[in-house]
Amino acid sequence: MDFSQLLHQKHQRWMRYAFILLFALFVTSAAYLMVGELFxxxxxxxxxxxxxxxxxxxxxxxxxxIAIGASLVVSGAVLQVLLGNVLAxxxxxxxxxxxxxxxVIVLFIFPALASPQAFMLAAVLGALLFTLILVxxxxxxxxxxxxxxxxxxxxxxxxxxxxxxxxxFSDDLSLRQLMYWLMGSIGGLSWYQHLVTIVxxxxxxxxxxxxxxxxxxxxxxxxxKQLGVDVDAIRWKLIVAVSVLVGGAxxxxxxxxxxxxxxxxxxRLAFGTENKYLLPISAVSGALLLVFADxxxxxxLDSAELPxxxxxxxxxxxIFIWMLVKNHDSR
Numbered sequence: 010m011d012f013s014q015l016l017h018q019k020h021q022r023w024m025r026y027a028f029i030l031l032f033a034l035f036v037t038s039a040a041y042l043m044v045g046e047l048f049x050x051x052x053x054x055x056x057x058x059x060x061x062x063x064x065x066x067x068x069x070x071x072x073x074x075i076a077i078g079a080s081l082v083v084s085g086a087v088l089q090v091l092l093g094n095v096l097a098x099x100x101x102x103x104x105x106x107x108x109x110x111x112x113v114i115v116l117f118i119f120p121a122l123a124s125p126q127a128f129m130l131a132a133v134l135g136a137l138l139f140t141l142i143l144v145x146x147x148x149x150x151x152x153x154x155x156x157x158x159x160x161x162x163x164x165x166x167x168x169x170x171x172x173x174x175x176x177x178f179s180d181d182l183s184l185r186q187l188m189y190w191l192m193g194s195i196g197g198l199s200w201y202q203h204l205v206t207i208v209x210x211x212x213x214x215x216x217x218x219x220x221x222x223x224x225x226x227x228x229x230x231x232x233x234k235q236l237g238v239d240v241d242a243i244r245w246k247l248i249v250a251v252s253v254l255v256g257g258a259x260x261x262x263x264x265x266x267x268x269x270x271x272x273x274x275x276x277r278l279a280f281g282t283e284n285k286y287l288l289p290i291s292a293v294s295g296a297l298l299l300v301f302a303d304x305x306x307x308x309x310l311d312s313a314e315l316p317x318x319x320x321x322x323x324x325x326x327x328i329f330i331w332m333l334v335k336n337h338d339s340r
Contacts, residue, residue, distance in 0.1 A: 023286040030293045037300050038075070042067050045307060069203060073195045074303045074317075075296040076206045076213075077262045080254040082295025083216050085269025086288055087251055090223045091244065092147050094157055095277075096332060098270030099255045102157070103164030104139045105266070108259035109191065110168040111135025113175045125260065129205045133256030139164055140252050144244075158333075193265040193318020195303065202261060209257040212250050213292055219247065220285025227282070265318045267325025268295055274332060298324075 042063060043049050049059050081099060088097040088104075099105045111131035116123060142164065147157055172191065222243050225233040230240050258265065273291045280287070299317070302324065306315040 023280065023290070026280060027290050027293065030290060030297060034293055034297045034300065037297060038071055041071050041300055041304055044304065069200050070195050070198050070303070071300065072203065072206065073198045073261050074299045076209055077195070077258045077265060078268060078295035078297070078299030079213050079292040080209050080258045081265065081269040082272045082291045083213055083288055084251045084254045086273035086284070086291045087216060087223065087247055089273060090226055090284065091144060091247055092157065095274055096158060096270065098267065100264060100266035101270055102143055102161030103168060104136050104255050105259055105264045106165040106168035107135040107139030108132035108256045109264055110171055112260065113172050117175055125202050125204050129208065129257055129260040132260045133253050136255040137249065137252035140248050144248060191264055192316035193263040193321070194316045195262045196314055198261070205257045205260050209254055212253050216250055217288045217292055220283070220288045223284040263318060266322050267329055268298060268321050271325045271328045272298060
């Protein structure tokens with residue numbers, strides 16, 4: 010078997026995985042729309058109540074889960090290449106904390122500007138600031154995995170401290186909004202909030218087409234430049250894109266951790282490291298995971314609903330501990 014046949018075989022394998030995951034996402038999404046306190050059968054005529062339930066509650070929530078899952082996982086995959094660190098993830102590195110900090114500043118200092126657009130802009134700026142701090146420190150100080158994680162944790166603690174002060178001085182309405190963001194939830198999401206999604210989805214698609222450049226960056230900056238990559242330009246574009254996605258995800262559903270860490274890492278272990286295939290499959294896998302996690306959040310308790318961030322943390326934390334032990338001081 011010659012080299013071209015091997016490449017074709019690998020391409021076919023990636024495509025097979027992609028179709029399987031897309032089918033799984035379709036089935037899970039269909040189940041998502043059917044299950045709940047009121048089961049909606051896909052067979053037969055729908056009542057007015059069922060139509061309202063689908064169009065005003067379940068469908069916008071499903072689209073939010075897909076958008077947030079795809080955004081966080083693609084962001085995590087890109088950060089892992091940018092920082093050269095398999096443990097990089099927006100939540101673990103404090104980038105999501107920076108986004109939530111930006112939203113808290115708008116909520117308490119500029120309450121008259123509070124809107125989905127203003128929250129997204131504030132979240133993007135907060136995520137961008139924390140991303141720049143991390144990338145700059147990682148490059149300038151050549152931080153090990155352990156030190157980079159400690160810096161990220163410190164940034165997360167710092168943003169958490171500010172948000173705690175906001176809790177202390179908030180009124181009841183503001184407190185409920187803060188709890189909503191910090192615990193991670195897409196309950197009660199409405200169509201007007203999907204103005205944020207309209208911005209996020211083109212960025213996800215653009216990042217999925219940057220796999221070839223990321224594959225070259227993985228070989229080192231010198232080799233990437235020799236292969237014709239404008240390293241500085243692509244790095245800045247990737248940083249801004251990641252910040253938009255993380256900020257938009259936090260604006261839509263709050264801080265949802267571990268999704269961007271676990272999914273791309275496990276996909277690399279299972280299928281390979283080719284980013285031109287990995288990124289699109291990561292987007293579908295992230296959407297699938299978050300839709301499944303939100304089904305659990307909705308159905309786990311009879312009289313209440315679990316925060317989505319709690320479900321993803323429960324799934325992701327044990328895997329993160331395993332990854333941390335396995336890569337405890339990789340350089």
